[in-house]
Amino acid sequence: MLDSNDPLIALADTINWDTFDKTFAKYYSDEGRPAKPIRLMVGLLILKQLENLSDESIVLQWKRNPYYQYFCGMQEYVPALPCDATELVKFRKRIGKEGVEEIFAMSVGLHGKDAQEKQVIIDTTVQEKNVTYPTDGKLAIKMIHHLHHIAKEEKIQLRRTYVKEIKGHRISLRFFRHPKKIKKARSAMKRLKTITGIIIRDLSRNMDEAQLEKYQETFELFLKVSDQKRKDSNKIYSLHEQHIYAIAKGKDHKKYEYGTKASIVMTEKSNVIVGVAAHQTNEHDSKTLKAALTHANKHRNKPIKEAICDRGYRGKKEVDGTAICIPGTPLKRDTKYQKEQKRKKFRRRAAIEPVIGHLKSDHRLSRNYLKGFIGDEINLLLAAAAFNLKKWMNRFLVILFIYKITLMATFLMRIESQQRQKYAELYLLLYRLW
Numbered sequence: 001m002l003d004s005n006d007p008l009i010a011l012a013d014t015i016n017w018d019t020f021d022k023t024f025a026k027y028y029s030d031e032g033r034p035a036k037p038i039r040l041m042v043g044l045l046i047l048k049q050l051e052n053l054s055d056e057s058i059v060l061q062w063k064r065n066p067y068y069q070y071f072c073g074m075q076e077y078v079p080a081l082p083c084d085a086t087e088l089v090k091f092r093k094r095i096g097k098e099g100v101e102e103i104f105a106m107s108v109g110l111h112g113k114d115a116q117e118k119q120v121i122i123d124t125t126v127q128e129k130n131v132t133y134p135t136d137g138k139l140a141i142k143m144i145h146h147l148h149h150i151a152k153e154e155k156i157q158l159r160r161t162y163v164k165e166i167k168g169h170r171i172s173l174r175f176f177r178h179p180k181k182i183k184k185a186r187s188a189m190k191r192l193k194t195i196t197g198i199i200i201r202d203l204s205r206n207m208d209e210a211q212l213e214k215y216q217e218t219f220e221l222f223l224k225v226s227d228q229k230r231k232d233s234n235k236i237y238s239l240h241e242q243h244i245y246a247i248a249k250g251k252d253h254k255k256y257e258y259g260t261k262a263s264i265v266m267t268e269k270s271n272v273i274v275g276v277a278a279h280q281t282n283e284h285d286s287k288t289l290k291a292a293l294t295h296a297n298k299h300r301n302k303p304i305k306e307a308i309c310d311r312g313y314r315g316k317k318e319v320d321g322t323a324i325c326i327p328g329t330p331l332k333r334d335t336k337y338q339k340e341q342k343r344k345k346f347r348r349r350a351a352i353e354p355v356i357g358h359l360k361s362d363h364r365l366s367r368n369y370l371k372g373f374i375g376d377e378i379n380l381l382l383a384a385a386a387f388n389l390k391k392w393m394n395r396f397l398v399i400l401f402i403y404k405i406t407l408m409a410t411f412l413m414r415i416e417s418q419q420r421q422k423y424a425e426l427y428l429l430l431y432r433l434w
Contacts, residue, residue, distance in 0.1 A: 001066075002066060002067060002070060005400055006067060007393035007394075007396045007397055008067050008068075008070075008071055008393070009067065009070060009071075010393075010396050011071070011389060011392065011393055011396070012043075012070060012071040014110065014392075015106060015110075016106070017039045017042075017073065019102070019106070020038055020039065020042050020102065020103075020106075021038050021039070023099070023102050024038050024042075024095055024099060024102075025038075027094050027095060027099070036082070036083050036087065037072075037073060039072060039073040040072045040073060040082055040083070041083075041087070041088070041091045042103065043068075043071050043072035043073065044058055044059070044062065044072065044082065044083075044088060045088065045091070045092070045100075045103065045382060046071075046103065046382075046385070046386065046389065047061075047062070047068055047071065047072075048088070048364075048382075049363050049364055049382045049383055049385065049386035050363070050386045050389060050390060052362055052363060052364055054085075054369075055085040055086075055088045055089065056085045058088075059081055059082060059083065059084070059085050059088075060081070062081070062082050063078075063079065063080065063081050063082070092370070092378055096374070096378075097374060097377050097378060097381070100377075100378050100381045100382060100385075101381060103381070103382065103385050104276075104299070104381045104382075104384060104385040104388075105299050106385070107384070107385040107386075107388035107389050107392075108272065108273075108274055108299045108300075108388060109299075110388065110389070110392050111270065111272045111388065111391075111392065114267065114269075114270035114272050115267060115270070115272045115274050115299070115300065116300055116301060116302050117267040117268055117269060117270065118302070118304065118305040118306065119267075119268040119269075119304075119305065119306045119307075119308060120265050120266060120267055120268060120274065120275075120296065120304050120306075120307050120308070121265075121266045121267075121268055121307075121308045121309075121348070121349050121351065121352045122263060122264070122265050122266075122289065122292055122293075122307050122308070122309050122313070122352075123263075123264055123309070123310065123352045123353070123356065124261055124262065124263050124264070124285050124288060124312075125261075125262055125264065125356045125359075125360070125365075126247050126249075126257040126259050126260070126261060126262070127259050127260055127261075127262045127278065127365055127368050127376055127379065127380060128257050128258060128259040128366065128367050128368065129238070129241050129244045129258060129259040129260070129367075129368055129376075130241075130367055130368060130369045131237065131238040131240075131241055131244065131258055132238075133258075134237040134238060134258060135173075136189055136193075137169075137170070137173040137176075137188075137189055137192065139225055139236075139239065140189070140192035140193055140195075140196055140225075140226070141166060141170060141192065142239055143196050143222045143225065143226070143239070144162070144166060144192070144195060144196055144199060146218075146222075146239070147196070147199045147200065147203065147222070148161060148163075148199075150203060150215060150218070151199075151203060154203075154207065154211055156203060156206045156207070157206075158199065158202055158203075159202055160198075162195050162198075162199075165191075165195070166192070166195070168188075169188035169189075169191060169192050172184050172185050172187075172188035173185050173188055173189065193226040196222060196223075196226050197223065197226060200219050200222060200223065203215075203219075204219070221236070221239070221242070224236065225239070237258055238258075240371075241371070241372075243260070243280060243372070243373045244258050244259050244260060245258070245260070245281070245282045246258055246282075247259070247261060247282060259368065259376070260278050260279060260280065260373065260376045261278075261279045261282060261283070261288065262276065262277070262278050262279070262365075262376075262380050263275075263276065263277040263279070263288045263289075263291065263292035264276055264292075264352060264355070264356060264359070264384070265292050265293065265295070265296040265304075265307075266351075266352050266355055268308065268348060271351060271355060271391070272388060272391065273355070273384040273387055273388055274296045274299055274300060275292055275293070275294075275295040275296025275297070275298070275299065276292070276295060276380050276381060276384045277291040277292045277294075277295050277380075278373070278376045278377045278380050279291065280373055284315070285309075285312040285313045286312075286313045286314065286315040286316045289307070289309075289313065289316055289319045289324065290319055290320065293307065293319055293320060293322055294320070297320075303321060303322070304322045305322065305323065306322065306323045306325055307319075307322050307323070307324050307325065308325045308345055308346065308348070308349045309324060309325065309326055309349070310326070310327070310349065311326060311327060311328075313326055314326060325345065327342075327346040327349075330342070355387070358387060359383050359384070359387055362386075362387075362390070363382075363383040363386040363387055363390075364379065364382075364383055364386075365379070365380065365383040
C-alpha cells in the first residue's frame with residue numbers, strides 16, 4: 001500500500017543493510033535476552049538525524065509512520081513502540097565512534113563518483129553543547145547545591161548550609177552590569193566562592209577514607225573552578241561538560257559559542273560531505289587541516305589533490321600531499337585565464353556556508369545533546385551522514401521527475417497531429433521543464 005516512488009522507500013532498498021549486520025555482530029552475545037534487530041537500531045539513528053528528532057520523538061513517530069517502519073525492515077505494520085528511547089543511547093555507546101563511521105562511510109559510498117572529486121572545500125564551524133551560558137555565579141551556586149546533595153546522600157550534618165545567604169547573593173549577581181551595584185555583585189561572587197571552600201572542608205572533616213576517595217575528583221574540580229580567574233587559559237565552563245571551550249564568533253548578536261570546533265570537508269562540484277573531524281582543543285584553523293583531510297581520504301579511493309579554504313587557514317600551503325588554496329591578490333605572472341579560474345574557484349568556496357547552515361538547522365548540529373567529546377564526534381558523523389542521505393533522496397526525486405516528463409513527452413510525440421494541437425500548450429510546458 002506504500003508509494004514505491006517515495007524517496008525513503010528507494011533509499012531503504014538501496015542501502016546494503018547486511019553490511020551493518022556483519023559489522024555490528026561482534027558487539028552482541030548469543031546468550032541472554034535476544035537483542036533488537038541491528039537494522040532497526042541503525043534505521044532509527046538515521047531517521048532521527050534525517051528528520052531532526054529527539055530519541056523520544058523518533059520512537060513515537062516510528063509507531064505512527066509506516067514509511068519509517070519499512071525503512072527499518074518491517075514487513076507488516078507494527079502498532080507498538082519499536083524500543084525504549086534509552087535503548088538508542090545504549091546502542092550508540094555500544095557501537096561507539098567506529099560503528100557510526102560505518103554509517104557515514106555508507107552515506108558517502110551511495111554517491112559513487114561524485115564523492116571522488118579531486119578538489120574539496122574545507123571550513124570549520126562550532127558544534128555547540130547543551131549547556132547554559134556560563135557565568136561564575138551560576139557555577140558557584142551549582143557547586144554549592146551539589147555539595148548539599150552529597151551531604152544529604154552521605155548523611156553528614158553540615159555546621160551551616162548558607163541557603164538563606166545564597167538567595168541574597170543570587171539577587172546581587174543579577175545587577176552585575178549596573179555601574180552602582182557592580183561592587184556589591186563582585187563581593188557576592190567572592191563570598192559564594194568562599195562558601196564553596198568552607199562546605200568542602202566541612203565535608204572532608206566528617207568523611208572517612210572510603211568516602212573521601214569517592215568524592216576526591218569532585219572536590220578537586222570544584223576547587224579548581226573556584227580558583228580560576230577571568231583571563232585564565234583552559235577554563236572550565238560547565239561542570240558536566242568539562243571539555244568544552246569558548247570560541248569567539250566575532251558577531252554582535254552572538255560574541256561567543258561554547259562547544260567544540262568541527263571541520264567539514266565537501267566536494268567542490270557535487271557538495272557531498274566526504275570527511276568531518278571534531279577537535280578537542282581550540283586550535284587555529286590551519287592546524288585542523290591534517291585531521292580533516294585524513295578522515296576524508298579514509299572514505300575515498302583517490303587522494304585529495306587540492307583543498308580550497310578561506311583566509312582563516314593562512315599558514316599552510318600543503319598537507320600530506322594536498323595543496324591548500326587560499327584566496328589572495330592576483331600574481332603579476334598570472335594570465336587573464338588563470339586569474340578568472342582563481343576567481344571562480346574562490347567564489348565556489350562559499351558553497352560550503354549554506355551546507356553548514358543545513359547541518360545545523362536540519363540535522364541536529366546546532367546543539368549537541370550527546371554527552372562527552374565522544375558525543376561530539378558521534379553527533380557530527382551522524383549529521384554529515386544524514387545530509388548525504390538527504391542529498392541522495394533529493395536527487396532521486398529529480399530523476400523521477402525527469403523520467404515522468406520524458407514519458408509524457410514521448411506520448412505527445414506519438415499521437416496524431418490533430419490531437420497534438422489540442423495538447424500544444426502542455427507539450428511546450430513539458431519541453432521547458434525538460
